[in-house]
Amino acid sequence: MTKKSIIALLSLLMLSVSAAWAQGLALNQRVLGYVQTDSFSVKGAYFGAAGTYPVGAMLSAQATSPYVGCKIVGIRFAVSQSIGRTRVFLNKVTPTGLVELYTQNQRTYEGWNTVFFNGDGITIEESTPYLFGFDYHESEDMVAAKEGALCGVGQDVENAFMAYGDFGDGEAFYPISGIGRLCVQLIIDVSNLPAHDMQISYFDAGFKYKMAGERFDLLANMENVGRDSLTSFVLGYQIDDLPAVESTISDMVHSARTYSWQYEVVLPENLAIGMHTIKAFVKSLQGEALPNDKEKSMTAQFAVYRNRVDRSKSYMEIYSDQNSVYVPYLDKAVESMLENTQQVCVANVFRQGNELAVDGAAYLEELYAYAYPTFTSNRSYFPGEAYIAYDVNDYLVNIPAEFSAGIIGDVVMQDLEFPSFATVGVQAGYDETSRQLSVQADGRLLDEARAIYGDVALTLLLTENAVTASQKSYDDFSGRIRTVKNYQHNHVLRAFLTDPLGQKLTPDAEGNYHEQLVYTVPADFVPANLSVVALLTKATDRVTDDNVLEEDIINANSFSLGTLLAVRSTATATPSASQYFSLDGKRLNTVKGHRGIVIERQADGRCRKVMK
Numbered sequence: 001m002t003k004k005s006i007i008a009l010l011s012l013l014m015l016s017v018s019a020a021w022a023q024g025l026a027l028n029q030r031v032l033g034y035v036q037t038d039s040f041s042v043k044g045a046y047f048g049a050a051g052t053y054p055v056g057a058m059l060s061a062q063a064t065s066p067y068v069g070c071k072i073v074g075i076r077f078a079v080s081q082s083i084g085r086t087r088v089f090l091n092k093v094t095p096t097g098l099v100e101l102y103t104q105n106q107r108t109y110e111g112w113n114t115v116f117f118n119g120d121g122i123t124i125e126e127s128t129p130y131l132f133g134f135d136y137h138e139s140e141d142m143v144a145a146k147e148g149a150l151c152g153v154g155q156d157v158e159n160a161f162m163a164y165g166d167f168g169d170g171e172a173f174y175p176i177s178g179i180g181r182l183c184v185q186l187i188i189d190v191s192n193l194p195a196h197d198m199q200i201s202y203f204d205a206g207f208k209y210k211m212a213g214e215r216f217d218l219l220a221n222m223e224n225v226g227r228d229s230l231t232s233f234v235l236g237y238q239i240d241d242l243p244a245v246e247s248t249i250s251d252m253v254h255s256a257r258t259y260s261w262q263y264e265v266v267l268p269e270n271l272a273i274g275m276h277t278i279k280a281f282v283k284s285l286q287g288e289a290l291p292n293d294k295e296k297s298m299t300a301q302f303a304v305y306r307n308r309v310d311r312s313k314s315y316m317e318i319y320s321d322q323n324s325v326y327v328p329y330l331d332k333a334v335e336s337m338l339e340n341t342q343q344v345c346v347a348n349v350f351r352q353g354n355e356l357a358v359d360g361a362a363y364l365e366e367l368y369a370y371a372y373p374t375f376t377s378n379r380s381y382f383p384g385e386a387y388i389a390y391d392v393n394d395y396l397v398n399i400p401a402e403f404s405a406g407i408i409g410d411v412v413m414q415d416l417e418f419p420s421f422a423t424v425g426v427q428a429g430y431d432e433t434s435r436q437l438s439v440q441a442d443g444r445l446l447d448e449a450r451a452i453y454g455d456v457a458l459t460l461l462l463t464e465n466a467v468t469a470s471q472k473s474y475d476d477f478s479g480r481i482r483t484v485k486n487y488q489h490n491h492v493l494r495a496f497l498t499d500p501l502g503q504k505l506t507p508d509a510e511g512n513y514h515e516q517l518v519y520t521v522p523a524d525f526v527p528a529n530l531s532v533v534a535l536l537t538k539a540t541d542r543v544t545d546d547n548v549l550e551e552d553i554i555n556a557n558s559f560s561l562g563t564l565l566a567v568r569s570t571a572t573a574t575p576s577a578s579q580y581f582s583l584d585g586k587r588l589n590t591v592k593g594h595r596g597i598v599i600e601r602q603a604d605g606r607c608r609k610v611m612k
Contacts, residue, residue, distance in 0.1 A: 023038055023112070024112075024114055025187065028189055028190060028191045028227075029073070029187055029188065029189055029190065030187075030188045030190050030255065030256045031076060031185040031186065031187060031188070031256070032059065032063070032064070032067065032185065032186045032187075032188050032256075033057055033059065033184060033185035033186055034057055034157055034160035034181040034182070035153050035181050035182070035183050035184070035185055036185065036256060036257075037153075038078075038112055039153055040078055040151040040152060040153045040183050041152065041153045041154060041180065042150075042151060042152040042153065042179050042180055043078075043080035043150075043151045044080050044081075044147045044148055044149070044150070045148055045150035045151070045152060045178075045179045046138055046142055046143065046146070046147065046148025046149075046150065047138055047148070047163075048143060049138070049143065050138055050139055050140045050142070050143055051137075051138060052135050052136070052137050052138075053135070053136045053138065053163050053164065053165060054089065054133060054134075054135050054136070054163070054164040054173075055133050055134065055135075055136045055150070055161070055162065055163045055164075055176075055182060055184075056089070056131055056132050056133015056134065056162055056173075056182065056184055057131070057132065057133065057159060057160050057161065057162060057181070057182055057184050058093065058129055058130070058131040058159040058162060058173070059129060059130050059131075059132075059159075059186070060129050060159070061126075061127045061128055061129050062201075063201075064124050064128065064129070064130060065126070065127075065199075066193075066197065066199050066223070066225035067124045067188055067190070067193070067225070068124050068125065068126045069123065069124065069192055070123070070124050070188050070189055070190055070191075070192060070193065071120065071121030071122060071123055071124070071188070071189045072090060072117070072121055072122045072123075072124060072130075072186050072187070072188060073116060073117055073121040073187050073188070073189050074114060074115050074116040074117050074121075074186075074187035075088045075090065075114075075115050075132055075133075075134070075184065075185065075186060075187065076112055076113065076114050076115070076184070076185040076187060077112070077113055077115075077133070077134050077182075077183060077184040077185070078111060078112045078113070078151040078183035078184075079108055079110065079111075079113065079136075079149040079150070079151060080110060080147075080148075080149050080150070080151055081110050081149045082107075082108050082109055082110060082149075083108050083136060083137040083149050084107070084108065084137055085105055085106065085107045085108070086105065086106065086108055086134055086135045086136075086137060087103055087104070087105050087106075087134065087135045088103065088104055088105075088106060088115045088132075088133070088134045089102070089103045089132065089133060089134070089135075090102040090103075090122060090130065090131075090132045090186075091130065091131045091132065092125070092128050092129070092130055092131075093128070093129040093130065093131055094128075098131060098173075101122050102117055102122055104117060104118065112183075114187070116187070121189060124188075130186070131162070131173065132184065132186055133162070133182070133184050134184065136148075136149065136150060136163075150179060150182070151182075151183040152179035152180035152181055152182055152183060153180050153181050153183060154180045154181050155180055155181075156177045156178070156179075156180055156181075157180075157181050157386070158175065158386045158387075159175060160180075160181035160182060161175070161176045161177075161179055161180070161181060161182035162174060162175055162176060162182075163176050175370075177394075178394075190227055190255075193225065193226055193227050194226050194227070195226055195227050195228045196226045196228060196230060196285040196286050196288065197224070197225045197226035197285070198222050198223065198224055198225065198226070198230065198233060198253075198282050198285055198290075198296070199222065199223050199225050199282075199296070200220055200221070200222055200280055200281075200282065200296070200297065200298040201221045201222065201223050201258070202219075202220065202221040202298075203218075203219070203220045203221075203280050203298040203299075203300055204218075204219045204220075204300070204383050204384060205218055205265075205278050205300040205302055205383075206218075206302075206383055207383060207418070208301070208302055208303055208380075208381075208549070208552070209302070209303050209305060209418065209419050210267060210302050210303070210304055210305075211267075211304070211305060211306065212267055212268070212269055212270070212271045212273070212304050212305075212306055213266070213267055213268070213269040213271075214266075214267050215264055215265070215266050215267075216264070216265055216267075217262055217263070217264055217265070218237055218261075218262065218263045218264075218265050218278070218280065219260070219261070219262050220235070220260075220261045220280045220298070221258055221259070221260050221261075222235070222253075222258065222259045222260075222261060222282070223256070223257070223258050223259075224253045224254065224255050224256060224257055224258075224259070225256070226255060226285075227255055228255060229252060229253065229254045229255060230251075230252070230253045230285055230286065231250065231251070231252055231253075231286070232248070232249070232250050232285075232286055232287065233248075233249055233253075233282065233283075233284060233285045233286070234246055234247065234248050234249070234282075234283035234284045235247050235249060235261050235263075235280070235281070235282060235283065236280070236281055236283050237263065237265065237278060237279060237280050237281070238278070238279045238281070239265075239267070239268075239271075239276060239277070239278050239279075240276055240277055242268070244281075245263075245265075246283055247261075247263060249261070261280075265278070267304065271304050272304065272451075273304050273305055273306055273447065273448050273451045273452070274303065274304060274448075274451035274452055275301055275302070275303055275451075275452060276301070276302055276303070276304055277299050277300070277301055278299065278300055278301075278302060279297050279298070279299045280297060280298050280299075281296055281297035281298075282296045282297070301549075303448075303452045305419060305421060305448040305452070306448070307421075307446055307447070307448060308419035308420060308421060308446070308448070309419075309420050309421065309422070309423055309446065309555075310420065311415075311416050311417075311418065311420045311555055311556070312343075312423070312424060312425070312555055312556060312557040313343050313344060313345045313416070313556050313557050313558060314343060314344050314345075314377060314378060314412045314413065314415050314416040314556065315344075315345055315346075315347075315377070315378050315379075315533070315535060315553045315556035316334070316344055316345070316346045316347075316375055316376075316377055316408075316412050317346075317347050317349060317364070317368075317375060317376045317379065318330065318334070318346065318347070318348045318349065318373055318374075318375045318491070319349050319351070319364065319365060319368055319369035319372060319373060319374050319375065319389065320348050320349065320350050320351065320354075320356075320372065320373045320489075321350065321351040321354060321372035321373065322350065322351075322354045322355060322356060322469065322470055322471050322472065323351075323354075323372075323472050324372040324373060324472060325472050325473055325474040325481055326372070326373055326393045326396055326397070327372075327373050327471060327472070327473075328471065328473050328474075328484075328487070329393075329396035329397060329401070329404070330373045330375075330392070330393075330396055330404075331489070331490065332401040332404075333392075333396065333401045333402075333404035333405045333407075333408055334346060334405070334408065334490075334491075335490065336401050336402050336404075336405035337405040337406075337408055337409040337412070340405075340409070341409070341413065343413075343416055344412055344413075344416075345531070345533050345556055345557070345558035346463070346490075346491040347461055347463050347491060347493045347533055348463070348489060348490065348491040348492045348493060349361050349364050349365070349493045350492070350493070351365060351369070351372060352365060355469050355470065356467065356469055356489065356492055358493055358494065358495060358496070359496075360496045360499075360500035361493060361496075361500065363500065363501075363543060364500075367388075367543060367544075367545070367548050368387075368388055368389040369389065370387055370389065370391070371389075371391045371393065373393070374387075374389040374390060374391045375389060375390055375392075375408070376388055376389045376390070377390070377411050377412045377414075377415045378415045378418070378552055378553040378556070379537075379551060379552050379553050380415060380418070380552040380553065381549050381552070388548065388549075390408075390411060392404060392407060392408065395407060397474070420554055420555045421445070421446045421448035421449040421452065421453075421554060422443055422444065422445045422446060422449045422456060422536050422554050422555050423443035423444050423555065424441060424442075424443040424458070424534050424535075424536050424555045424556065424557045425441065425442055425443055425534075425557060426439065426440070426441045426460075426532055426533075426534040426557050426558065426559045427439070427440050427441075427559055428440075428532050428559045428561060428564065429564070430521075430527055430561055430564060430565070432527070434520075435520055435521045435523070435527075436518055436519075436520060436521075437462075437518065437519045437520070437521050437527075437530075437532075437561075438516070438517075438518050439460060439497060439516065439517050439518075439519065439532055439559075440514070440515070440516045441458055441460065441514075441515045441516075441534045442512070442513060442514045442515070443512075443513060443536075443555075444507075444510070444511045444512050444513070445505070445507050445511040445512075445513065446511065447511070449511075449554065450511075453537075453538040453539070453550075453554070454538065454539065455504050455505070455538070455539035456504070456505050456536055456537070456538065456539055456554065457501065457502030457503060457504050457505065457536070457537050457538070457539035457540070458498065458502050458503055458505055458513075458515055458534065458535070458536060459496070459498050459499075459500065459501070459502035459503075459534070459535040459536075459537065460496070460497035460498045460517070460532060460533070460534055460535075461493055461495070461496060461497065461532070461533040461535070462493075462494045462495045462496075462497055462519070462525075462530060462531070462532060462533075463491050463492060463493055463494060463530070463531050463533060464491075464492050464494045464525055464526065464529050464530050464531075465490045465491065465492075465529040465531075465562075466488050466489075466490065466526070466529050467488065467489045467490075467492045467494075467529075468486050468487070468488055468489075469487060469489055470483055470484065470485050470487060471483070471484050471487035471489070472484075473487070491531075494525060494530070495519075497517060497519050497532070498517070501537075501539075501540060501541070501542075501543065502535070502536075502537055502539065503515070504539045505539075527561050527565065528561060528562045528565050529561075529562060530560075530561040530562070531558050531559065531560045531561065531562075532558060532559045532561070533556065533557075533558045534556065534557045534558065534559075535553055535555075535556050536553065536554040536555045536556070537551050537552070537553060537554060538550050538551055538554075563581070563599065578600050579600075580598050580599065580600055581598065581599040
């Protein structure tokens, strides 16, 4: 499997969504998938190239866990026109790849097609994801008419529409976006399910950082995974080992349907600063108590604070690729955003294998880059999103750069308002003769920082503007993809000055820390284009999918060598009138209309920062 996401070339005909449930099933049968009704909101989607594309959806082990021991007896899928005789398939997903469990050929018709397996069916195994679907045949006539046969419903959901082919990283199943959830379902024989059962499928406690005494909404989605409908059940939540809070609900929830539970939580005023656990659970169904085992509860972590400091800057980390035609569009949007703010520092991390890739950055790509380009804001997770990183490629080509800049800026500047519990300042000096860069970073850790994170680490990066290297680009006039050999890349991550995961800080008794280092700038780096970026994170030996949510950026700051060198030049050349420079050292021909802080070099040679 691959994390790379692609966008199908889809022609979409929008339909109204009805509330019809899956038809044609026996009383002991249910459908299981990202679609559980006969409705679809998109039909006629197509790839734009004739061929056969195995398409389907992958259900996680968590999604299939309530049905362990039940049998998969068939597959249902919808097409907007016949695709002839085709193959349906069922695979289980193992650590070493896909294992084929069943295939069967079937003639197709417009609308929903139901294929029952020959034999007794396939037993659902514990801790096993399943990938299932059908072969979609796209004809030359479909391509010419710009109308295919694929059907979808709702919004894109991870793994809810996958296609097999070579879409950039070799032959594999790739996630597809742009059509919503593919209309494909497993048919399950639920004869051996308990009469009453409920599972929590989603749990969200909102943003990670909360003040003692704060009120926030808890949101949980429940699924009736029993045979019969539910009319009465008790749900609840518990913080750490404190007394549980329970809520009795009298609502009808049919079998295989979901129920959304929202409850306002009030944190105790005396809750200690640091990390805490909140658990949502199912207490009873139809008056019968249930054990709080792993399938009946779900937990989330949050941090409590009383004191905070403001963030120095937000940190935008871009995962870029010299072979992606979307990169120039994102570059324009980012530069447009930076024209209006000095409170964002940016690092452009290039994909491994690129000319501009650096050692030590591979772990960032593995954790965050599900598409190219994507970006994170303070490496923090926004509740409800499928990923930590943001993919704006759908917008970049179709709307002006300043509008994309607004979308990106809203995300990044919002994170600037989130609480921080440590300060970070960074200064640098540069010796032009020896090319020695000396860096000093200092700050203070609040008690909250040590209570929430334990040890805190400092990571220092070196970025460079105006780096000339190749870049794939889309030519708006000819409609062709070309390679620009002398493309100028900005904010390129050039080196880690510390370990990529940072060096653990050793603060004094008051929480103050001071760190210094010296680095020899390589001959092919242009000092005036360099910036040092300082990041504070939770100290760790390794970042994985299990602890990545703990590794958000606590605070960030940056220092421009361009500013340092521009100010230093006043010693050798005194202007006859005031001159103005941006904070990254670039000369400004005019400050009319400029917003933010600039450096004024006065006629007497003195420099000062002024707000425009």
